[in-house]
Amino acid sequence: MDHLDQLEAQSIYIFREAFARLKKIALLWSLGKDSNVMIWLARKAFFGRMPFPALHVDTGKKFPEMYRFRDHYGKEWDLDLRVEPCPPIDAVDPTLPPAARSAARKTEGLKMALAKYGFDGLIAGIRRDEEATRAKERVFSPRGLEGNWDVRDQPPEFWDHFNASPPQGAHLRIHPILHWTEADIWAYTKRENIPIIPLYLAKDGKRYRSLGDQDITNPVNSTASSIDEILVELEQTKVPERAGRALDHETEDAFERLRVAGYL
Amino acid sequence: MNMIVTPASPATPNGTTRPQVRIVIVGHVDHGKSTLVGRLLHETGSLPDGKLEMLKAVSARRGMPFEWSFLLDALQTERDQGITIDTTQIRFRTNSRDIVLIDAPGHAEFLRNMITGASQADGAVLIIDALEGVRDQTRRHGYLLHLLGVKQVAVVVNKMDRVDFSADRFKDISDEISAHLNGLGVTPTAVIPISARDGDGVAERTDRIGWYKGPTVVEALDRLEPARPLEALALRLPVQAIYKFDDRRIVAGRIESGSLIAGDEIVIMPAGKIAKIKTVESWPVTPVAGRQGAGRSVGITLDRELFIERGDIVAHAGTAPRETRRLRARIFWLHDKPLAKGDQLLVRCGPKESRATVVAIEKAVDPGELSSSENKAIGRNHVGEIDISLSNPIATDPYTENPRTGRLVIEVSGRIAGGGLVLSVDAGQRAVPVDIVPVESALRPDERSARYRHNGAVVWLTGLPASGKSTLAKALERRLFTNGGSPILLDGDTLRAGLNSDLGFSAADRSENIRRLAEVATHLARNGHIAIVAAVSPAREDRAAARRIADTAFREIHVATPAEVCEDRDPKGHYKKARAGALASFTGIGNDYEAPQAAELVIDTSKRTVAEAADEIEQMLKTSGVLFDELVDLAANI
Numbered sequence: 001m002d003h004l005d006q007l008e009a010q011s012i013y014i015f016r017e018a019f020a021r022l023k024k025i026a027l028l029w030s031l032g033k034d035s036n037v038m039i040w041l042a043r044k045a046f047f048g049r050m051p052f053p054a055l056h057v058d059t060g061k062k063f064p065e066m067y068r069f070r071d072h073y074g075k076e077w078d079l080d081l082r083v084e085p086c087p088p089i090d091a092v093d094p095t096l097p098p099a100a101r102s103a104a105r106k107t108e109g110l111k112m113a114l115a116k117y118g119f120d121g122l123i124a125g126i127r128r129d130e131e132a133t134r135a136k137e138r139v140f141s142p143r144g145l146e147g148n149w150d151v152r153d154q155p156p157e158f159w160d161h162f163n164a165s166p167p168q169g170a171h172l173r174i175h176p177i178l179h180w181t182e183a184d185i186w187a188y189t190k191r192e193n194i195p196i197i198p199l200y201l202a203k204d205g206k207r208y209r210s211l212g213d214q215d216i217t218n219p220v221n222s223t224a225s226s227i228d229e230i231l232v233e234l235e236q237t238k239v240p241e242r243a244g245r246a247l248d249h250e251t252e253d254a255f256e257r258l259r260v261a262g263y264l
Numbered sequence: 265m266n267m268i269v270t271p272a273s274p275a276t277p278n279g280t281t282r283p284q285v286r287i288v289i290v291g292h293v294d295h296g297k298s299t300l301v302g303r304l305l306h307e308t309g310s311l312p313d314g315k316l317e318m319l320k321a322v323s324a325r326r327g328m329p330f331e332w333s334f335l336l337d338a339l340q341t342e343r344d345q346g347i348t349i350d351t352t353q354i355r356f357r358t359n360s361r362d363i364v365l366i367d368a369p370g371h372a373e374f375l376r377n378m379i380t381g382a383s384q385a386d387g388a389v390l391i392i393d394a395l396e397g398v399r400d401q402t403r404r405h406g407y408l409l410h411l412l413g414v415k416q417v418a419v420v421v422n423k424m425d426r427v428d429f430s431a432d433r434f435k436d437i438s439d440e441i442s443a444h445l446n447g448l449g450v451t452p453t454a455v456i457p458i459s460a461r462d463g464d465g466v467a468e469r470t471d472r473i474g475w476y477k478g479p480t481v482v483e484a485l486d487r488l489e490p491a492r493p494l495e496a497l498a499l500r501l502p503v504q505a506i507y508k509f510d511d512r513r514i515v516a517g518r519i520e521s522g523s524l525i526a527g528d529e530i531v532i533m534p535a536g537k538i539a540k541i542k543t544v545e546s547w548p549v550t551p552v553a554g555r556q557g558a559g560r561s562v563g564i565t566l567d568r569e570l571f572i573e574r575g576d577i578v579a580h581a582g583t584a585p586r587e588t589r590r591l592r593a594r595i596f597w598l599h600d601k602p603l604a605k606g607d608q609l610l611v612r613c614g615p616k617e618s619r620a621t622v623v624a625i626e627k628a629v630d631p632g633e634l635s636s637s638e639n640k641a642i643g644r645n646h647v648g649e650i651d652i653s654l655s656n657p658i659a660t661d662p663y664t665e666n667p668r669t670g671r672l673v674i675e676v677s678g679r680i681a682g683g684g685l686v687l688s689v690d691a692g693q694r695a696v697p698v699d700i701v702p703v704e705s706a707l708r709p710d711e712r713s714a715r716y717r718h719n720g721a722v723v724w725l726t727g728l729p730a731s732g733k734s735t736l737a738k739a740l741e742r743r744l745f746t747n748g749g750s751p752i753l754l755d756g757d758t759l760r761a762g763l764n765s766d767l768g769f770s771a772a773d774r775s776e777n778i779r780r781l782a783e784v785a786t787h788l789a790r791n792g793h794i795a796i797v798a799a800v801s802p803a804r805e806d807r808a809a810a811r812r813i814a815d816t817a818f819r820e821i822h823v824a825t826p827a828e829v830c831e832d833r834d835p836k837g838h839y840k841k842a843r844a845g846a847l848a849s850f851t852g853i854g855n856d857y858e859a860p861q862a863a864e865l866v867i868d869t870s871k872r873t874v875a876e877a878a879d880e881i882e883q884m885l886k887t888s889g890v891l892f893d894e895l896v897d898l899a900a901n902i
Contacts, residue, residue: 001557001559001560003284005559005560006559008561009518009559009560009561010561012518012561013504013518013561016504016505016516016517016561017504017615019505020504020505020574020615043547043548044546044547045516045561046507046509047507047509047512047514047545047546047547047550047563048509048547048548049509051509129355135354155679155680156598156680156683157680158671158673158680158683159671159673159683161612161673161680161683163675163678163679163680164678165675165677165678165679181355238311
């Protein structure tokens with residue numbers, strides 16, 4: 001088994017545990033490279049189908065390429081796709097800095113979707129290597145009734161034994177690719193021939209390393225116009241993956257505040 | 265444990281092959297773990313651009329000198345408290361290895377996080393402050409590494425600058441910790457004097473520690489071995505689920521050890537059922553050819569339909585795990601309430617869960633003191649050895665024989681409260697079923713159906729004592745027999761007089777009682793009979809287990825006669841005795857009966873005659889496909 005085989009097998013194990021131990025789960029599909037790999041892994045875990053919905057919490061501010069991708073592959077992959085809107089910006093905590101506030105709409109949209117469907121588990125494509133607060137996550141991460149994350153009181157996880165009993169009305173975040181890195185995602189995308197949104201590939205000396213909302217995501221300088229070139233770039237670069245995400249740079253703890261409140 | 269060590273060989277994006285080693289860093293709070301990690305990242309060129317500058321800015325803003333540990337303690341709360349709260353995983357490279365560094369917090373309050381980190385590690389770095397020397401927490405961490413089976417430990421004596429790089433001071437600490445670890449059966453791979461803040465001994469042997477001839481920290485990390493290969497052990501495939509998304513019935517799970525290939529003879533434990541692997545299924549290409557080894561998440565199909573459930577273990581006949589309801593385990597306890605004899609728990613061994621009772625606390629140790637306390641209870645953050653009895657049989661291995669299946673965790677109120685290693689299993693109840701090959705009946709189910717004009721079924725009557733279950737069961741038995749069917753009564757009390765006479769009335773024994781009733785009833789149902797079970801079966805979970813065993817043959821009838829009517833009837837005098845306190849563990853007084861939520865039928869015998877109730881049951885059996893239509897005509901003629 002090579003490194004990618006190991007990652008794949010571990011993620012499949014997590015998917016199957018989530019499906020076996022929770023009553024009503026959904027996969028959060030943000031249309032980006034990570035959640036596309038997740039859908040692929042789910043289909044591997046369940047032999048060709050994803051036996052739960054794909055939830056797109058839509059800010060309405062994604063790139064047109066992303067919406068095209070969603071509509072095309074939602075059908076081609078035979079997903080039970082649920083697109084849920086987010087509330088307007090006025091409904092969001094005004095003390096947050098602008099980009100974080102814009103991103104926080106997604107947290108509110110997520111809460112609305114949770115209330116609407118009664119999911120007890122949400123599968124999310126976060127990775128430890130993306131960002132420091134994500135590095136602290138559990139594979140099965142309990143959320144409070146308000147969707148909040150209590151970083152000081154996380155249950156222990158031993159040896160792939162996960163806590164899967166959220167309190168009544170609360171839910172779990174399940175992180176099947178927590179242990180992957182950005183390079184792993186690209187190497188696997190290439191190996192499995194998983195479709196990607198072209199915005200990730202360089203055009204005119206720029207490409208997106210991480211795709212979010214149009215208003216708060218910027219491309220980085222790059223000449224990598226294929227996955228192979230991206231992998232070489234990642235070997236050499238010291239620019240962090242989320243460099244193009246505005247909200248990460250507003251204040252020291254903006255991202256942490258968002259995540260404690262329930263952001264991904 | 266004797267296992268051949270070959271490096272795991274992940275290919276890296278640049279095409280080279282480097283082993284990956286997972287290392288946990290542990291030690292007393294403030295002994296400098298985060299500083300060492302920060303320094304290691306810097307020395308190995310693993311920091312992203314701008315990170316150093318950012319840290320300098322953060323430090324300056326707080327009016328503090330530069331602090332390496334800020335690199336990891338990225339959370340606001342951590343910066344405020346100056347401690348590391350949770351496990352963080354960081355990657356970097358030495359000359360020959362990819363290292364995944366698991367930073368574990370040292371503060372006593374957060375020991376559970378340390379366990380979470382250490383349980384995934386191939387090796388460990390134990391850090392000690394040269395000034396403070398070996399502390400309780402140091403000893404405790406050493407003990408925990410031992411407990412979790414981490415055998416490779418590099419010891420780092422930090423802050424040597426505070427003791428003027430004294431070789432004598434280093435030797436004292438080195439001797440003390442080596443003796444402690446040796447006492448636990450762990451030989452340190454190195455003991456290294458360093459100053460993490462200044463960099464001495466981390467990547468370079470500086471003049472200040474010129475007297476030290478051993479490896480640097482980076483060199484010591486370079487020498488740790490990757491995880492042991494599990495393929496050489498016997499096959500263990502714990503079943504996570506059975507999927508029937510299409511016409512395939514796929515048994516899915518991860519191969520924890522050994523390997524398998526289509527055509528293998530396998531045994532499903534703990535039941536001991538034998539089958540052959542027909543195919544190994546996959547996606548997008550299926551079936552897959554070739555041998556599948558440890559670590560793979562797979563799906564298999566079998567050459568015959570067997571009842572398999574989540575938590576069963578697929579093994580090879582001849583090297584199957586032991587089946588047991590009793591085991592000894594060494595555990596680490598994390599819960600606020602101490603673990604005591606008689607406690608009821610939920611034990612998870614892989615995907616298998618079972619309710620359990622603590623039969624005895626054989627040892628309770630404070631790993632800080634390493635002294636045995638009284639054997640009454642295991643306190644929070646203490647370690648102990650316990651003897652537990654399980655309500656369901658499970659298949660497991662002692663940890664020394666299989667580190668993957670010889671582990672368990674304990675849940676309290678839905679949350680992991682402890683975990684540990686299986687020391688031994690008491691498999692005396694029955695031989696390892698290497699020779700058990702179920703013999704199929706000479707008759708096909710449809711041959712019997714044609715004669716009896718019904719399919720096999722398990723009709724399960726549950727309800728309070730004296731609710732009328734046995735009376736109804738007998739009436740139904742008579743009715744079905746008169747109509748030419750083959751009903752068989754399995755009364756709970758009757759079976760307790762024989763088959764189940766070894767069982768009492770504890771929760772665990774009650775579960776086992778129900779399991780056996782369900783197994784016998786299911787066997788009868790598979791052979792075309794209608795097994796009518798009349799049993800209080802108060803626990804919803806036990807009845808759910810019975811339904812899983814009987815599967816589509818199961819029909820649950822809740823005899824929902826009001827409690828006061830039952831007590832008024834009291835044909836066996838049980839209520840009277842219980843009220844007088846002469847009958848312990850009697851269901852009916854108190855609230856221990858869990859009524860079904862989705863029974864196929866609910867009957868209140870205080871509002872129905874026995875004949876009317878039997879009519880209702882008969883009707884339900886017709887509409888749910890147990891009784892055939894012809895029976896309606898036949899019944900009308902009688």
